[in-house]
Amino acid sequence: MLQEQLVRPPIASPSLGYDYDIAIAGGGIVGLTLACALKGSGLKIALIEPQPQSQAAAKGQAYALHLISSQILAGIGVWSAIAPWVEPFKQVRMSDGDYPHVVEFQPSDLQSQALGHVAEHRVLLQALQDFLQKCPDVEWLCPAQVIASHDQGDRVEVQLAAIEASDPVNPTDITGAESIRVRLLVGADGARSPIRERAGISTHGWDYWQSCIVVTVATEKPHDNIAYEKFWSSGPFAILPLPGHHCRIVWTAPHAEAEAIAALDDQTFLAELTRRFGSQMGQLRLTSQRFIFSPRLMQSRRYIADRLALIGDAAHVCHPVGGQGLNLGIRDAAALAEILRTAHQQQQDIGSAQVLRRYQRWRSPENWATLGFTDILDRVFSNQSLPVVVARRLGLRAMQTIPPLKVLSLKFMAGLLGRTPELARKSADAKAKV
Ligand SMILES: Cc1cc2nc3c(=O)[nH]c(=O)nc-3n(C[C@H](O)[C@H](O)[C@H](O)COP(=O)(O)OP(=O)(O)OC[C@H]3O[C@@H](n4cnc5c(N)ncnc54)[C@H](O)[C@@H]3O)c2cc1C
Structure with missing residues (x-):
């Protein structure tokens, strides 16, 4: 059962000296995707979120979800609850102001039924929250927030503060504090990530x-x-x-x-x-x-520290052009889940630097490439100097008239050129067999 109140957690492995294997700080879409993706792994998870679930789901945002994101959600087993409520997009038209040469991306460019879907925040969050109710290894500590964490060598002590939800607009009344001991803390706590800041991980980037x-x-x-x-x-x-x-x-x-x-x-x-x-x-x-x-570009200098991994906006933020941010976060969650699952099966320490480095090596370069791409796209198309205007219009014409170039650009924007997480491969293979 999900809990709307912070309770003292059960001791999962008292002999080993920790309460949970993983604490995920942040019950946004990315944090919940990680928790769902770890279903059945045998890892015990604490999910910590300051907002009551209903309030977290009420955000009036909608996202362009790439095919790979829906494949990951299908691989987890949650897409069937989302699919009836989302709208597929079957064409993307990209144009430079009034310039008549429009680049048209079609599903046939990806040999699929749709190029992606538009999903509302509440639909995604609600489906993930419902899915977690069927995960006995996930305990929801909510509304609560992480206020400190201390590395203790073979585990990390995470200090939590319960929040009085009486003022939903500014729920800062802390009513009690306690701590849990875990093998790994995951910061999925958004762009301003207090966990990243407390760990002293600096960031690159700029405001637009x-x-x-x-x-x-x-x-x-x-x-x-x-x-x-x-x-x-x-x-x-x-x-x-x-x-x-x-x-x-x-x-x-x-x-x-x-x-x-x-x-x-x-x-x-x-x-x-x-x-x-x-x-x-x-x-x-x-x-x-x-x-x-106000959009910004931000990449954390490191995605990992001692017994800590950052995912989603806590690790990187990009300009909304091309609808990339959440899609990158969903891929982070799928990649980290895959690495942790494998490490656990091989009886490795899931919080060790050796295991966490695999995650950073996988996701950091791929995210950098997308952050750089969105930045260039925004700068090139906002620039009115004649040589730049001529060059980008030639580029658009080339994209429309040279199909391999169009398909390559589309695959890059849709996240299909990077390493495919097992969860996405699994659902794409299952679909191909039908
Ligand atoms: C205008 C705009 C349009 C966008 N459009 C798209 C789009 O079309 N497609 C796309 O892919 N992306 C899009 N994005 C980006 C997308 O919104 C983000 O990348 C995404 O919401 C990040 O999700 P997250 O779960 O990492 O972080 P968040 O949604 O910020 O969630 C973080 C969670 O952590 C919790 N938290 C905070 N502090 C603590 C703490 N101390 N302890 C525990 N929990 C804590 C918060 O309450 C919150 O629930 C857009 C962004 C903007 C601004």
Whole structure:
């Protein structure tokens, strides 16, 4: 049973001197994916999340999920609960402002039924939370947060503080503290990761000169499952198809411009939005509040420390162009689960530097490549100097007219050129056999 209260955990292996094998700090999508991916491994897991489950699921975000992410979730066994609630995208149109040569990516480029799916945060989180209820080896310590951790050689002591959930907006009332002893602490605690900071792991990166406005619209005509990535001079403008006649917009512009746009009255905002969106779906109607985010690029110098591994946004953050961030995090979780499972089967110490280095060697270079790619994409398409404009338009034409180049670019953006986690391979093979 999942617990909404912090309780004293059972001692899993008193003779070895620890309570759980792994503590995962952060019950966001990435932390939960790791816990689910370890089902049946024989490892005992404590999941620590400061927000009550219902509150964590209430985030009004939607993500473009790549094929490899849905394959990982299928390999875990959770995709069947997600699939009815997500919208596949069957075409991606990438364009440079009003330049007429549009690159069209099709499922046939990947020999699949869809290029990916758009999934809402609550759908993913709820399905993962429900799945964890069937995992007897996972104990949910919630609402609680990690306030300190101490390496003790063969284990790490993780100090927790229970949180009074009486104020859901700012749940900072700490009502009690205790500690658990584990063999490995995993930081899945988001971009500002207190665990990364306390471990003294520094980061590379920078803030962008842009902000992203995120909003949902209802459209008069169907979206035909087409996703758009339009590069305007102010920044990328993405349209993601949602179930029904709805689309999610991620609209990037320099900070001052974005703030001015976000502050417009509804009618003027809609007129500006329609100008960039185009008329292909008829009239638009706003169906959500406008949210504004400041994107940044961040890569942790190390993904590991003594008995510690970082995954998801705790390890890296990228510009939202191309919808990469969560997909990278899901691949981190699948990779770490695979490494820990194998190490446990081979009776190795899952928290040892030797085991954790395998994870860092696998994920850090792949994430660097994607972070670099999103950065270049944003810079090249936001640049209005004539040689750059000419070069990128030639590049777009080459991509549209040279199929191997288009397929290679698509595979890179969809995370299909890196090492495939076993979970994704398993579900892709099972599908191929049907
Ligand atoms: C505008 C925008 C659009 C985006 N679009 C896409 C997209 O289309 N596709 C895509 O793949 N990605 C997208 N992303 C990126 C994506 O949102 C993130 O990469 C993803 O949500 C990271 O998930 P996470 O689980 O690593 O971190 P989070 O979702 O931040 O979860 C971290 C969890 O840790 C908990 N926590 C914090 N402190 C502690 C502590 N001390 N102890 C325990 N727990 C703690 C938090 O409560 C939280 O639940 C977008 C981002 C933005 C800003």
